[in-house]
Amino acid sequence: xxxxxxxxxWKMNTTVTEAEQLIFEMLxxxxxxxxxxxxxxxxxxxxxxxxxxxxxxxxKLGAQNMYFETAGAYTGEISPLMLRExxxxxxxxxxxxxxxxxxxxEIVNKKVKVALTNKLKPILCVGERLAxxxxxxxxxxxxxxxxxALNGAEPVSNLVVAYEPxxxxxTGKAASGEQAAATIQFIRDVLAKLWNKxxxxxxxxxxxGSVTRANIAEFISHPEIxxxxxxxxxxxxxxxxxxxxxxxxxxxxxx
Ligand code: PEP
Numbered sequence: 001x002x003x004x005x006x007x008x009x010w011k012m013n014t015t016v017t018e019a020e021q022l023i024f025e026m027l028x029x030x031x032x033x034x035x036x037x038x039x040x041x042x043x044x045x046x047x048x049x050x051x052x053x054x055x056x057x058x059x060k061l062g063a064q065n066m067y068f069e070t071a072g073a074y075t076g077e078i079s080p081l082m083l084r085e086x087x088x089x090x091x092x093x094x095x096x097x098x099x100x101x102x103x104x105x106e107i108v109n110k111k112v113k114v115a116l117t118n119k120l121k122p123i124l125c126v127g128e129r130l131a132x133x134x135x136x137x138x139x140x141x142x143x144x145x146x147x148x149a150l151n152g153a154e155p156v157s158n159l160v161v162a163y164e165p166x167x168x169x170x171t172g173k174a175a176s177g178e179q180a181a182a183t184i185q186f187i188r189d190v191l192a193k194l195w196n197k198x199x200x201x202x203x204x205x206x207x208x209g210s211v212t213r214a215n216i217a218e219f220i221s222h223p224e225i226x227x228x229x230x231x232x233x234x235x236x237x238x239x240x241x242x243x244x245x246x247x248x249x250x251x252x253x254x255x
Contacts, residue, residue, distance in 0.1 A: 008234025062089030168209025
């Protein structure tokens with residue numbers, strides 16, 4: 001049985017003060033929702049403050065990125081050793097990292113392996129760009145990204161995969177539930193071939209891309225889709241709580 005999973009990616013938004021305010025606004029409501037693993041991923045500089053505010057709650061913490069070395073002369077980078085004192089999860093391979101900061105499949109692979117060795121749970125993002133989607137290359141792209149990212153990694157159950165079509169991120173143009181469910185089933189089949197069927201069956205695979213309180217039900221009602229990685233809508237306390245609440249309610253019903 002896969003526990004539904006909803007993560008909020010705050011991206012490069014919120015100062016420390018604003019992050020504290022946002023946590024203050026959503027903490028009580030989110031904390032009370034049962035049956036969903038809830039993860040917030042604020043910017044690095046807010047991790048310490050948010051970690052303190054979340055202590056004793058049911059909400060977990062994640063980072064948005066990480067370097068693939070553990071220490072050394074890498075000015076400006078953040079290591080898994082720094083993160084693991086503060087959080088349980090780390091988003092890796094987000095399309096904004098791949099396309100704005102030149103992260104290749106090889107870099108994502110190094111990061112995934114280092115995260116796992118250092119007991120951080122990766123939320124591995126994969127997804128095709130608009131032209132690739134229009135050319136019918138979605139499966140080819142996600143197959144390549146998943147296979148490359150996990151190359152040489154021991155099969156583990158503490159990995160979460162997020163299918164995030166690049167054309168749906170921050171655009172207000174979400175994929176349809178059917179499209180997302182089909183690609184997520186395809187990713188599960190890739191994982192079964194790469195690792196094994198029982199691990200693939202147990203891994204959570206999320207949809208991400210313009211998820212809101214108005215469309216979450218469309219995704220979450222598909223048994224293949226285990227939850228959501230939410231960007232913009234995770235910056236609004238009421239809206240994010242509603243996304244998590246609907247996930248708990250719908251997944252609870254189709255269990
Ligand atoms: C994301 O940042 O992973 C994301 C899915 O963003 P948005 O929900 O804003 O499309």
